[in-house]
Amino acid sequence: MGAAVLLLCVSFIFYKRRDNKKRTPFRRHDKQVLKRYDLGGDNGTSPASIETFLHNYTLGRPTRFSYKQLKKYxxxxxxxxGQGGFGSVFKGQLPSSFTIAVKVLDVATEKRWVFNHHVMNASSGEDSGNMDNGRVVDSKWHTCEGKEEKDMAMRMELVGLWCIQFEPSKRPSMRKVVDMLEGNVVIxxxxxPFDGRFPGSVWRNNVPIVQQLETTSSIEITQSSEYLQGR
Ligand SMILES: Nc1ncnc2c1ncn2[C@@H]1O[C@H](COP(=O)(O)OP(=O)(O)OP(=O)(O)O)[C@@H](O)[C@H]1O
Known part of the structure; x- marks a missing residue:
């Protein structure tokens, strides 16, 4: 009789635990993830679609601070x-009183910083001031020193954009990346990257930000035929 009761208890506990596991696909303490998760699917445990999930997830993407903010913080x-090989590290504090460490690269002279700033803004589609009829006038790289540096910057940015394609099959192989960086192929x-579904991508309102290149540029950049077909 005692053994039967014990067996019943064990079965009950086992059943309960299995049931709980089924209903909570995430660790309970990970409230942040749960918060971002769209409870639109079966039993509120899965998102309505992967797109919805990713869209919500991007709300938790890394925060970008302006130089002015970092200076203030x-x-x-x-x-x-501290001092690293490439720059100095400074202590700071966010308005939420969270303590932060900010590294300033030695190469971040005013001129180069402006260049990085532009590149970053261009990648996030925030450089709206430079948009001219759906195109970005060639101003992002005007602060680069010399044609070679400018070409390299363009190459790097475009390769980066290829590497963040949402569709894995569109991402280039390492061999192709090397070829693109070395200027052996047309980029x-x-x-x-996200088919224009996400705000802040380089394609604002499905209009690509196309760099106008100097004709003398050593690299050649064309619109992808795929994009043209989709128009
Ligand atoms: N988050 C942090 N909190 C406290 N101190 C930090 C932090 N990050 C860096 N430091 C201090 O700054 C120093 C340099 O850090 P850094 O990350 O720049 O080192 P590194 O990796 O050698 O640099 P580099 O990548 O430029 O060669 C560290 O040794 C440490 O003393």
Whole structure:
């Protein structure tokens, strides 16, 4: 009789645990993930679609701070806490009083910083000031020193855009990446990484930001035929 009761208890506990597992696909303490998860699917445990999930997930993407903000948070870079091979690290504090470390690269002279700033904005589609009839005038790289540096910057940005294609089959192989970086092949303008579904992509309103190149440029950039077909 005792053994039967014990067996019943064990079965009950086992059943309960299995049931709980089925209903909670995420670790319970990971509230952040649950918050972002769209409860639109079966029993509220799966998202309505992967697109919905990714869209919600991007809300939790890394935060980008402006140089002005970082200057403020670090009290004008006044408290140096370390030195790395490529720059100095400063202590700072976010408005939420969260303590942060901010690294300033040695090469970040005013001129180069402006260049990086532009490249970053271009990648996120925030460089709207440069848009001219759906095209970005060749201003992003005007702060680069010399044609070679400018070409390299363009190459790197385009390769980066190819590498973040949502569709894995569209991402280039390492061999192709090397070829593109070395300038051995023509680099096409990739199609929108997320098919224009996400805000802040390089394709604002499905209009690609196309770089106008100098005809003398050593690299050639064309729109992808795929994109043209889709128009
Ligand atoms: N998050 C942090 N908190 C506290 N101190 C930090 C932090 N990050 C960096 N430091 C300090 O700054 C120093 C340099 O850090 P950094 O990350 O720049 O080192 P590194 O990897 O050698 O640099 P590099 O990549 O430029 O060669 C560290 O040794 C440490 O003293």
């Amino acid at each position: 670090t009290n004008n870079f006044s408290y140096k806490i 096409e303008i990739p199609s929108a």
